[in-house]
Amino acid sequence: MQIKQRLEYPIWKTPYFCVVGLFVFFKLVRAGTLMLLIDKPFFNKKLNLTLKFFNLLIYSENKDEIGKKLLRCLINLGPGYIKFGQALSTRPDLVDKKTCEYLKKLQDDIEPFSSTIAKNIIEKENNDSIANIFSSFNETPIANASVAQVHTAILKSGETVAIKILKPNIKKKLFKDFIFFYWLSKCLEIAIPSIKRLKLSKNVEVLSEVSLNELDLTLEASAAEELSENFKDNPNYKVPKIYWELTSKNILVLEYIQGIRIDDINALTKANHNIKKITEIGTEVFFLQVFRDGFFHGDMHPGNILINPKGVLIPIDFGIMGRLSNKDRQFLALLLTYLLNKNYRKVVEIHSEANMLGKDISHDHLAQAIRAICTPILNKPIGEVSLAKLLGQILGLSKEFNIEVQPQFTLLQKTMLMAEGTTRQINPDINMWDLSAPLIDKWINDTHDPFKILEEWFHKNKLALLKIPEIIVQIEEILTKK
Numbered sequence: 302m303q304i305k306q307r308l309e310y311p312i313w314k315t316p317y318f319c320v321v322g323l324f325v326f327f328k329l330v331r332a333g334t335l336m337l338l339i340d341k342p343f344f345n346k347k348l349n350l351t352l353k354f355f356n357l358l359i360y361s362e363n364k365d366e367i368g369k370k371l372l373r374c375l376i377n378l379g380p381g382y383i384k385f386g387q388a389l390s391t392r393p394d395l396v397d398k399k400t401c402e403y404l405k406k407l408q409d410d411i412e413p414f415s416s417t418i419a420k421n422i423i424e425k426e427n428n429d430s431i432a433n434i435f436s437s438f439n440e441t442p443i444a445n446a447s448v449a450q451v452h453t454a455i456l457k458s459g460e461t462v463a464i465k466i467l468k469p470n471i472k473k474k475l476f477k478d479f480i481f482f483y484w485l486s487k488c489l490e491i492a493i494p495s496i497k498r499l500k501l502s503k504n505v506e507v508l509s510e511v512s513l514n515e516l517d518l519t520l521e522a523s524a525a526e527e528l529s530e531n532f533k534d535n536p537n538y539k540v541p542k543i544y545w546e547l548t549s550k551n552i553l554v555l556e557y558i559q560g561i562r563i564d565d566i567n568a569l570t571k572a573n574h575n576i577k578k579i580t581e582i583g584t585e586v587f588f589l590q591v592f593r594d595g596f597f598h599g600d601m602h603p604g605n606i607l608i609n610p611k612g613v614l615i616p617i618d619f620g621i622m623g624r625l626s627n628k629d630r631q632f633l634a635l636l637l638t639y640l641l642n643k644n645y646r647k648v649v650e651i652h653s654e655a656n657m658l659g660k661d662i663s664h665d666h667l668a669q670a671i672r673a674i675c676t677p678i679l680n681k682p683i684g685e686v687s688l689a690k691l692l693g694q695i696l697g698l699s700k701e702f703n704i705e706v707q708p709q710f711t712l713l714q715k716t717m718l719m720a721e722g723t724t725r726q727i728n729p730d731i732n733m734w735d736l737s738a739p740l741i742d743k744w745i746n747d748t749h750d751p752f753k754i755l756e757e758w759f760h761k762n763k764l765a766l767l768k769i770p771e772i773i774v775q776i777e778e779i780l781t782k783k
Contacts, residue, residue: 310480380471410444416442419440435457451463508712514620518550518551561574584724600719
C-alpha cells in the first residue's frame with residue numbers, strides 16, 4: 302500500500318485532529334517556541350505581531366529556560382517531534398546556541414526503556430538466550446534516540462558489537478504523528494490555496510516514507526551495505542561491518558566503533574585530530590554521496606558521525622537515506638554552480654528547462670528577485686554563507702512566480718542544512734560549498750562530455766542494439782515473401 306493511502310484519514314477524525322492541533326500549539330507556545338520565532342527576517346510585520354500577541358498571552362517566563370522546556374516538550378509530544386528537534390539542533394541561525402545545546406540531547410540522550418525489555422526483544426528475534434548469543438551484554442545503553450536505543454555486547458568470537466533495538470510500539474507512535482502532520486498540511490493547503498505550490502502534503506508523504514522505512518532495520522542494514530560498497534576504496538570514510546546473521550526487522554547488530562563525535566571540538570583537539578582535514582573529508586564525502594552516487598545519508602546530525610583514532614569519518618546510523626536520479630543531480634549541480642557564480646539568469650533558465658515555471662512568468666523579473674535574495678546571503682563572510690537556506694528562500698518565491706516545488710529535494714535540503722550546521726560548528730572559517738565548487742564543476746564537465754554520454758547510451762541499450770541484425774533479417778524475410 303502506498304504511503305499516501307496509509308496517511309489518509311476518515312473525515313470523522315477531523316474534530317480529533319483539531320483538538321490535537323490546539324494541544325500541540327499550546328504546548329509549544331508554553332515551551333517558549335514563539336520567543337525563538339519573533340522578529341525573524343522571514344516573517345512579515347503582521348505575522349510577527351500575531352506571534353508576539355500569542356506569546357504574551359501564553360508564555361511569560363525567562364527566555365533562558367526555553368531550551369530546557371522545548372527539549373522536554375518535544376520528548377513528551379512524541380517521536381515525530383523529536384525528529385524535528387534533532388534537525389533544529391544543528392541550526393543556531395534559527396535558534397540561539399544555548400537552545401541548540403539542549404536540543405542536541407535529542408540526538409542520543411533520551412530516557413531509555415528498560416534493559417529487560419531490550420534483552421527480551423533480542424532473544425525473541427534470535428530465538429535464543431542472551432547467554433548463548435553473547436559472551437557479555439551491557440545492560441546500560443550507550444545511546445538512545447527517537448526510535449531506538451543502542452547497547453554494546455561482546456560476541457562469542459570476541460568481537461565487540463553495537464546492537465540497535467527499536468523501541469516498543471514505535472511504529473504506531475511515529476505513524477500517529479505523521480497522520481497528524483499530513484492532516485495539518487492538507488488543512489493549510491485548503492485554507493491558503495496559494496500554499497499548494499509548496500506541496501506540503503507531498504513533502505510529508507516523502508518524509509513519512511523515509512522515516513517509516515527507518516523502522517525496518519533490515520532495510521537500514523541494506524542501506525549501510527550499499528553505502529559501504531560505494532566507499533570501499535575511500536580510506537577516509539568507513540561504514541561499520543553489519544552482522545547479518547543477528548540482524549532482523551527489530552534489531553541491527555553492527556561493528557562497535559570507538560570514536561569521538563564530529564562536533565566535540567575539545568576532544569578532537571586533545572586527540573590531535575586535524576579539524577580542517579576533517580571538514581574537507583566531510584565535504585568531499587557529502588559531494589560523492591549526492592552527485593557521484595545519488596545515494597546519500599539523510600540524517601547527518603553530529604551524533605551520527607564519529608571520528609576514529611586514525612581520523613576516519615564513520616557514520617553510525619543509516620535509517621534515513623535519500624536518492625536522486627541523474628536528472629535531479631544534474632539540475633542540482635547546475636543550480637549550485639550558478640548560485641555560487643551569481644549567474645541568476647542561468648538559475649532561471651534551468652528552472653524553465655525543467656518545466657518548473659509557469660508559462661507567463663517573466664524570466665527577467667524572476668532573475669531580479671533571485672538576485673535580491675542571493676546578494677545579502679552570498680556577500681556574507683565565508684563561514685556564514687548557507688546555500689541550503691538560500692534554496693529555501695528561492696522556494697519561497699514559488700507563490701509569486703508559480704515555481705513548482707520538487708518534493709524529491711525535501712530530504713536533501715534538510716541534509717544540506719544539517720551538513721552546513723555541522724560544518725559551521727566545527728570550523729566556522731570554512732564554507733563547505735567553496736570546497737565543493739571544484740568537485741561539482743568537474744562532475745558537470747564529466748557528465749556532459751558527449752563521448753561519455755554516448756558511451757553510457759550504448760551501455761544502456763546494448764541488448765537492443767545486439768538485436769538489430771536479427772530484426773533486419775526478419776524484415777528482409779517478410780519483404781521477400783511478399
